[in-house]
Amino acid sequence: MQFSNYPVIILVALAVAMLAILITIGTLAVIYLHRVYIRMRQKKQQEAEDAILDELNEHVLSYDSVKDIPEKELNAMLRKLDSLKNHSLIYRNTLVRILVGFRLNFSGKIARIVNATFTRLKLREFTLGKLKSAVWFLRVQGLKEVQEMHDGHSIRLVMALANDRNVDVRVSAYSALLQLNQKNPFGFMEQECEELTRWHQLFLLDAVQKANLKVVPDFKSYLGSGNDSLVLLSLKLIAQYNQLNALPKLMALLQHANEAIRHEGIGVLGQLGDEEAALRLIEVYPKETRDNRAHILTALGTIRHPPTFDFIVDQFLSTDDFILLKSAAAAMNGFQAELRAEKLPDTLRLRHEQQLVIRHFEEPLNQYGAA
Amino acid sequence: MERRRVLVIEDEVLINKFLESRLRKEELDVDVAYDGLEAIDLINRNRYDLVITDLMLPNVAGLELVMNIRRSELNTGTPVIVLSSLSSDDVIEDVLSIGAQDYIAKPFSIHVVLAKVKQLLSLAQSSAA
Numbered sequence: 343m344q345f346s347n348y349p350v351i352i353l354v355a356l357a358v359a360m361l362a363i364l365i366t367i368g369t370l371a372v373i374y375l376h377r378v379y380i381r382m383r384q385k386k387q388q389e390a391e392d393a394i395l396d397e398l399n400e401h402v403l404s405y406d407s408v409k410d411i412p413e414k415e416l417n418a419m420l421r422k423l424d425s426l427k428n429h430s431l432i433y434r435n436t437l438v439r440i441l442v443g444f445r446l447n448f449s450g451k452i453a454r455i456v457n458a459t460f461t462r463l464k465l466r467e468f469t470l471g472k473l474k475s476a477v478w479f480l481r482v483q484g485l486k487e488v489q490e491m492h493d494g495h496s497i498r499l500v501m502a503l504a505n506d507r508n509v510d511v512r513v514s515a516y517s518a519l520l521q522l523n524q525k526n527p528f529g530f531m532e533q534e535c536e537e538l539t540r541w542h543q544l545f546l547l548d549a550v551q552k553a554n555l556k557v558v559p560d561f562k563s564y565l566g567s568g569n570d571s572l573v574l575l576s577l578k579l580i581a582q583y584n585q586l587n588a589l590p591k592l593m594a595l596l597q598h599a600n601e602a603i604r605h606e607g608i609g610v611l612g613q614l615g616d617e618e619a620a621l622r623l624i625e626v627y628p629k630e631t632r633d634n635r636a637h638i639l640t641a642l643g644t645i646r647h648p649p650t651f652d653f654i655v656d657q658f659l660s661t662d663d664f665i666l667l668k669s670a671a672a673a674m675n676g677f678q679a680e681l682r683a684e685k686l687p688d689t690l691r692l693r694h695e696q697q698l699v700i701r702h703f704e705e706p707l708n709q710y711g712a713a
Numbered sequence: 714m715e716r717r718r719v720l721v722i723e724d725e726v727l728i729n730k731f732l733e734s735r736l737r738k739e740e741l742d743v744d745v746a747y748d749g750l751e752a753i754d755l756i757n758r759n760r761y762d763l764v765i766t767d768l769m770l771p772n773v774a775g776l777e778l779v780m781n782i783r784r785s786e787l788n789t790g791t792p793v794i795v796l797s798s799l800s801s802d803d804v805i806e807d808v809l810s811i812g813a814q815d816y817i818a819k820p821f822s823i824h825v826v827l828a829k830v831k832q833l834l835s836l837a838q839s840s841a842a
Contacts, residue, residue, distance in 0.1 A: 395727060399734040406824075443727045450822030 383432070390426070390436040397422055398440065398459075406451050408458045420462055427463055438465055442490045460491060473499050478508045485511070489518035489549075497522050504530060513542045517549035527555060531564050531572055538571040547578050562588035570600050577606040581613050593619060596626045605634050612641025620647040627653075636669040643673025651677050655685055658696065671699040717834050718742045718759070722752040722766040722778065723796070732765065735823055736830070749773020753781050760787040763833055765826070768797035768808070776811060783812045792833040796821060 345353060401419045405411050411419070427434050444456045460466055472484025473496070481503060488496045500522060503515040516530040523529070538546075562585065564576040573595075580588045592614070595607040611619045623638045623645075630638060639657060642650050651674070658670035674682060692700070702708055719741045723729040729745050736743045744759065746752035748771040756764070764782060768775030775795060782788050792814040797804070800818040808816050815829050 391726070395730050399731055403731060404734070404738065440727055443725070444731070445820075447725065447728050447819050447821070448823060449820040450824060452823050453820070 386430070386432050387436060390429070390433045391440065394423075394426055394433070394437050394440050397426065398444075402459055403444070403452055403455060405455065408455055420459075423459070423463055427465070434465075434468065437463070438468065438487060441465065442487050445492070446490050457491065466491075466493065466496075469493075470496060470499060473503060478506075478511055481506070481508075481511045482514045485514040485518045489514075489521045492521065494522050504533070509536055509538070509542070513538065513545060517546060520546075520549045520553040520555070524556065527553065528559055531567070531576070534569060534572060537569065538575065543571060543575045543578065546575060547582065550579060551582070558583055560587065561585060562591045565591050565595060570603055573598075573600075573603050574606050577603070577610050581610045584614060586614055589614060589616070589619060593622045596622065601631055601634065604630070605637055608634060608637045608641050612637075612644040615641065615645045617645075617647045617649075620645045620650045624650060624653050632663065632665065636665045639666065639669040639673045643669075643676035646676050648677070648681060651681055651685055659687070659692075664695075667696065667699055671696075671703050674700075675703040716740060716742045717762040718744070719763045719765065719830070720744045720746065720752065720755055720759075720761045722746045722749070722764065722770065722775075724748060724767060724770055728767075728796075731823075732826070735827065739827065739830070741830075747771075749775075749778050752778055756782055756785050756788050758787075761791050762837060763830060764788070764791055764793045765830070766793060766795055768795055768799055768804070776807060779808070779811050779813050790837075792837055794826070794829055794833065796826070 345356075348356075397419070401415070402411075402423070408416070423437070427437050438460075441456050441460050445453055445460075448456070469484050469487045469491070472480045473488070475481055475484070485500060485503060488500060497519075500515050500518045503511055504519060506512050506515065512530075512534070516534075519529065520527045561576040561579040561583070565573055565588070567573050567576070577592075577595075579585075580592070589611075592607055592611050596604055596611075598604050598607070608623065611623060615623070620642055623641055627635055627638050635657075639654060642654055654670050654673045657666060658674060661667050661670065674686065686700075719736055721729055721732045721736065721743060722745075723732065724747050726747070729747065733743045733745050744755055744761075746755055750772040752766070752770070753773060766775055766778060770778065773781070775797065779793055779795070782791060782793055793812065794815045794817060795808045795813045796817050796819060797808075798819040805816050814833055817826060817829065
């Protein structure tokens with residue numbers, strides 16, 4: 343068959359079709375090989391996990407203390423675990439993951455045995471090696487392991503990573519320091535200059551909650567920070583620890599140029615606020631954006647200061663904006679039924695939409711979290 | 714003497730296997746489940762002397778599971794210990810109000826768990842006698 347006899351367009355189409363077939367076959371082969379690789383890896387991980395868990399559960403963790411284990415048996419156990427550790431990188435990573443998992447979930451004597459096993463198997467060095475890695479996610483992984491093993495001896499290395507160029511590494515270091523640096527766990531609040539994302543803020547909030555801090559600072563002192571993301575984090579922490587003494591500063595924050603800070607501040611005032619805060623929220627209401635107005639109405643419904651009820655009803659009756667209507671209805675629902683019955687106009691005089699929203703919030707299943 | 718039967722419901726493999734191994738050493742018969750549906754199936758088929766469960770489980774949440782235990786034919790009076798990393802007062806209140814006997818926050822000491830297991834099993838035995 344002479345291809346040269348065919349028109350050029352046909353030859354080009356044939357070449358394109360051949361190329362497409364080759365690419366498809368190649369892609370399918372890559373996908374298949376990748377799946378085989380993943381399955382083999384999972385199988386190896388499972389084998390490693392089973393072998394390590396059996397060894398730990400049957401021998402190491404069945405004792406109450408490392409001192410209770412006869413020397414001969416201890417050496418035999420450590421040899422066995424050491425050989426598992428050196429079997430392959432998958433085994434070593436699995437061993438670290440399992441020991442960290444035990445340390446995270448157990449306290450008391452088991453936690454002490456896990457720490458001793460971790461150190462004796464020289465896995466601490468393996469973890470500390472990750473802190474020095476050039477790959478950022480290995481540094482993050484190492485920090486997580488150091489934090490979860492409560493390895494206070496590594497604090498210097500962790501502190502060095504609090505100045506890392508990568509923000510994820512820095513935030514992981516801050517999180518580890520909350521656990522390890524009891525003297526100054528919140529040092530990062532004075533040093534961080536870059537904006538932390540919402541995710542970073544929540545990550546740190548979670549770390550604060552898990553750190554079992556003996557002393558919690560007055561977070562209002564960070565509300566003046568030039569870094570808006572740290573102000574947002576401080577607001578979350580003030581709410582978390584119910585720091586009522588921050589109320590005057592919170593009210594002043596309602597003048598902040600950043601809408602997100604005002605929004606968060608309104609929410610915290612709703613949670614902690616008193617009558618004064620409720621009146622201040624009404625004062626700033628006309629100047630606020632639509633979203634923040636809705637948030638103010640929700641906050642007023644949480645504070646439940648009776649004199650503010652009329653204001654909420656006015657907003658409910660005068661607005662055509664559904665978000666404001668919904669927030670006002672939810673807020674009204676937070677007040678006592680008698681007050682609602684007394685002040686709210688006869689429902690028959692309300693618009694159909696207003697009646698529906700009120701009915702929605704009166705449903706018992708919709709009341710949870712509405713105010 | 715008849716061996717007591719315990720059900721451990723926990724999706725975290727290492728905790729599940731560790732609890733299983735420690736409870737077997739206490740001469741208890743142990744069944745394990747890794748998710749809520751598996752647990753409900755076991756609860757509907759067998760009678761247990763004690764259930765130890767996590768709160769955050771795949772498929773069926775722990776609170777719903779405790780309610781299922783209370784409604785089940787075979788295990789309506791079975792004592793339940795809840796293990797969870799959720800340790801706020803609201804959660805503990807919810808757990809105890811729906812009929813769990815005890816609540817242990819993670820991280821936990823295995824010795825506390827074993828002591829509570831023994832206590833609840835002997836209480837159940839003495840109330841049955």
